[in-house]
Amino acid sequence: MSASVLRELFDSRERKALLMPYTTGGYPDMDGCRRVLDAFIAGGADMIELGVPYSDPLADGPVVQASTQQALEAGVNTDDVLDLAREYSGRLPVVLLVYYNCVLAYGQERFVKAAAAAGVSGLVAPDLPVDEAGEFLDACRGAGVDPILLVAPTSTDDRIRLIAENASGFIYCVSVAGVTGARTTLSSGLPDFLGRVRMRTDVPLAVGFGVSTPEQAAEVAQYADGVIIGSRLISIVRDAPDIGTACEEIESLLKETGGRLER
């Protein structure tokens, strides 16, 4: 098996935790999305997480839902997001978040190969639990792409073990039982939950869902190897008067957050 780009990135990090911003591919449109991704890089991101827009994103809260809907209405499709990945994967490692029906419709093997060809390092399918993921895991490994599995606070110890056995790159730890979206406070159970996962694996742990401020990111970095911020960044684009203003705000928020993640 080829060395994992993501694993290498985590293992050689200087920060306490990697800064992993998310945005929806093609939101608010293709050019606007490029500017957001440029702001991610300028803001000091360690990795880019890019979503493939989907009509029925049931793991996502209202902010991400609205962004995927807008991207779809702008005509963005899976191939467009693969193009974005190709453009940016030379600058930072790219992970794609994709609902499983988009993978099936594209053809599982074909999609994973296309992602690999675009330089994608990892694939996250939020509606594909490990029990159903056999073929997907095989396809990813065959193409040299890390399949990123999710673990939740509700996962039993047995399931955490099963997820850990099949994980590579990193494990995506969902901070709370719920959908994506900013929350005012982190779950008080987070340290215990991450401790339960940590004792069963040496694969790096990234935390997402509900992390929106530099303070929350700093708190997460005490227990985790990576911090994923998504809805907050998308809401900045949604609320800003223009994309230039949004990107300035994103860059400065990421810089501030990154500053809180240094050792």
Add this chain to the structure above:
Amino acid sequence: MTVPGRFGPYGGRYVPETVIPALDELTAAFERLRDEPAFNAELESLYRSFVGRPTPLYLASRLTKKLGTARVYLKREDLCHTGAHKLNNTVGQLLLAAEMGKRRVIAETGAGQHGVATATAAALFGIPCVIYMGEKDIERQELNVVRMKLLGAEVVPVSSGSRTLKDAMNEAIRDWVTNVGSTYYVIGSVAGPAPYPALVRHFQEVIGREAREQVLELEGRLPDEIIACVGGGSNAIGIFAPFLEERQVKLTGVEAAGEGLDSGRHGASIERGRRGVLHGSLSYVLQDDYGQILEAHSISAGLDYPGVGPEHSWLHDEGRVGYDSVTDSQALEAFTLLSETEGIIPALESAHAVAYLVAKAGEYSEDDLVIVNLSGRGDKDVHQAARALGILT
């Protein structure tokens, strides 16, 4: 007995990890209770005293004469409390929820029939209830919104996506992911992640068990064909299930052809869909080349769904059940026909099953025996039908 998670390749549990442990818990509870005498005695008692079972198997002799063909029986699910077969399932699931100690139930609804049935069963058990309903459906089905509120349920409008049933189901799943410890999710059709397709089937099989007993008593033999409409497909699975092993009984599911299969405005997931994942299971789904889910269309809100239960997909591939479709206008004609000839106003969903019989009338002989599952009554549809038929202007 183990609950099947797959029907051939179809079914499965394509949902976020967060709810997988809850599905395991539900599967375990269902496996434990489904054969427990006390649980079934209570269910049976509720079916009799609350739902109004058994429902009659009625010989539609004027319809038979008018069509000049097979002897037609109607399985009168329209006579169930709340007006459709939906209550069979919700009473069963609320009994399960109560046994599991759940303190809150949620459900999605399209036309509002499953929402009303869930609100009704929740009121019966004294459990708080939240119903997710698309904004477009709320506009179309005001009467059922009022009924749910009268029954004490909270109705949450869903404004995402197409603002219809599929989006309401997404929202219900999001609620469940968030409140998974305390909340029981009452799915209304033989869809969703395992164990729901098998669980809903279990509670709807009472339709077929009764029909089988009744037809044997009335006619001394099994029917030649059973016809039922298929949206998600719970009434169809319910009446088909006890006959699946009787290969001589032809089983026919009727999907919504809407404005025509080639119009792009229909709900015929089996005839025009492709294999995909929607709402947690692998099945036939109306989708584009990139896997984006398409909007369905039918004059009947209950058939206006871009997916279908995984077992139907399997029964189709196996050839055990034949699937066909009828258009909005055929359904409307059948709606009028049954009202005028039998004094029964059917739900527009059920009118699709009647319309198929009408369309194929010439192919039956007088000795043929056909059962149509009349899954619901048409009170909820009179305004829409009146507008379409020009009775109201």
